[in-house]
Amino acid sequence: AEKMLRSSDTHPDGYPTVEAVKYMGKLLDERTKGRLGIEVFHSAQLGEEKDTIEQTQFGVIDLNRVSLGPFNNIVPETQIPSLPYIFRSVEHMHHVMDGPIGDEILAAFSDHDLIGLAFYDGGSRSFYNSQHPIKSMDDLKGMKFRVMQSDMFVDMVSALGANATPMPYGEVYSSIQTGVIDGAENNWPSYDSSGHYEVAKYYTLDQHLIVPEVLVMSKKTWDGLSEEDQKIVRQAAKDSVPYMRDLWEKQEKASEAKIEAAGVKVITDIDKQPFIDAMKPVYDKYVTSDKLKDMVKRIQETK
Amino acid sequence: MELWILFGSFVFLLLIGTPVAFCLGVSSFATILYLGLPPVVVFQRLNSGVSVFALMAIPFFIFAGDLMVRGDIARRLVALAGSLVGHLRGGLGQVNILASVLFGGVSGSAAADASAVGGLMVPQMKARGYDVDYAVNITVVGSIIALMIPPSHNMIIYSISAGGKISIADLFTAGIIPGFILAVSLMVAAWFVARRRGYPTEAFPGWGAMGGLFLNAVPGLILIAIIFGGVRSGIFTASESSNIAVVYALLVTALVYRTMGWEDFKEATFAAVRTTAMVLMVIGCAASFGWLLAFLRVPVMMVSLLQGVSDNPLVILLLLNVVLLILGTFMDMSPLIVITTPIFLPVATAFGVDPVHFGVILILNLGIGLCTPPVGAVLFVGCAVGRIPIWQAMRTIWPFYGAAVMALMLVTYIPALSLWLPSLFH
């Protein structure tokens, strides 16, 4: 295409989000008759998420696929889909984020030099550990879990009675292996690709977080597009979502099958209600304004 | 044109004697201005390049080294080592390499290891009549061993960059034999250089005297046991063990040996600040430079150049080595692993190279890149702890590069060296 938009992603080439943005680039190329295209810089080539968000705000990067976590301190609305156990299932999350609530959150980015374009799937995160199967909250007591350096993750793990240990992702494998921590939490594909299943054999499918990821555009780039092109960009982003979800589902299934074949014990017979009840202090801390409280209520009411 | 500005201004500044850190920073700044992009990104990369927790092991190990040197722990340890191997030519050079093998299990970062081993060994080797450049050269090239012997964070980064299809346990095991091959070839090089320079041998002091030296060194030996044993048994991470080294060195020198006064402590602190600020400033500015290389697609261009050249797997592997060495000269290790793995691995596997084997080749290659000018974090750490200019180290480092490159060739062309050990576990 004539003008190649630069898009950043921390995931490696071939990952569903990377492929979805490439697909969006293909759509753009077709629909603008070669005026616009997308070049994806995958594998965090341009920096980690926090840094690439700033780069997008300054207009160095045109597009950015990021998780909601780094936005929690910038765009308050993004905290809501990041709350533990807010979504009952992946379908529930899709219904909410594809509807008016999702649009509301996307619109909130525009106060921060960004244009929210679409939500992608980030999978559902569950706990895994090297010690024993976790079926109830008692089993979690006193265990050490690695979390991201995020207040909400720390509070969530503490509320469950376990110990949150913030630690860089790359150190987790050795730390589980050597017993510095007991486990961590993540989705199927990351549990697989990080190799953590080699050292932490118990995966408890509690799905505490089903957090979508977001595709944003720099407001600088957006303002430089004609109104017609803006429409095309928005539509192409929306059209890349089903493509992404399809790839994601395939990848999730493949990882699940591989991990189960490797002898990992998957625990599914858990009563989630006590876990959900334990989250009250977390909700009290993060859902403070009436606007956010109302959003939580509307999400819970969404079928 | 952008690339001409980037590399041109870099080389020009290097030649007129601008500090290496600022050569990297200023040339990135100039290139961004030329591209018409917001220059803020250069300073953001600089800031995030140094705001990395894993880098903290560098100031701590350097600080611990300075404390050990000023507080006499280092002299006593090396006196013991010297009595054991002093009758061999270049004995302390061998001790230095052995220390890298031991610390190889500790930090997983070549720069941190160079600061740990160099901070301890370089001043002591100097005091015992070795040339500083010899001590620095051994420390610098020896620290590549650390990347090969587990645990190695870089192997994990490689596995993740490869899409997680490679077992980390296999990678860890695969690095062990290549790590020892590198150690042995460096020891041979160290022996030859020592003989040519006619380093003195010391008389064996007798068992009685050695007992005394041993008792004297006990607190230092305990420190090594804590660091080495702590990380090996999984009690501490690298950053934590480097911190414990500082606290312990302070306690021993202030309370047990009573060799550390306020003035010594102050000077050790300032010395550590100077050395690490300099090294980490280079690492930060290299992050800006590396960002521009990625932005301008330099690694991708180098690969497509390479892909058209030959279809002989031996030639391809050799070319891969050359390209990685060149890239490793300008960029830091982990971003390079992340960028080059998805591009190079398919090329290598298409020619029948095992992904585990390729990981070992990749990391050894990039490790050598860390020791070569103009940009090499490990080289800078070595020169900083030895307080010698880069060119002085450069003049005499060649036998050690030779040994490392020989080890690289062995590891590249004899897959069994990497793959035999992991195969025992399958």
Place this chain on the structure above:
Amino acid sequence: MQNTMKSLAQLTSLLARIALWIAGIGLILMTVFIAAQVFWRYILNSSLIWSEPASVMIMGWFIFLGAAVGIREGYHLSFDIVLYLLPERGKKVLHSISDAVVAAFGLGMIYYGGELAKKTMHNAIPSLGISGAWDFIPIIAGGVLVVIFCVERILRRAAGLSTARFGETELED
């Protein structure tokens, strides 16, 4: 000229001393914070979640201040082998060009560090709760010192006084 420079140098020397002290105290604080983290993790069996981000921020302070002082004291690594071939005058000109571009970079640290601080001022840093601008104050402060010390070097050279270089001269104030 030399005398004015010498009294000016007393001022910059004091400034460098203060920066070095702040950096040194930073290194000690980092040591204490991480030691506390180790103590909490292994002795008290719980986690200190602020120690890591706080230490990383302090590391920024001591790197940028230490790197700036390094310009004055000349402890940055450089390749000056080519310069040995040049006559004294040419060497001086090149050194001054070098100091000028480093000063320009220092101005960049101030201006763009300020822009980043402004942008992140209203975001809280995870686990610390303080303004995101704190992440960029060190680079701004370092930039100010870089500019001051570079200008000092150029003026000293013009006045015929010595400037320090790695592995060469120690600075006499």
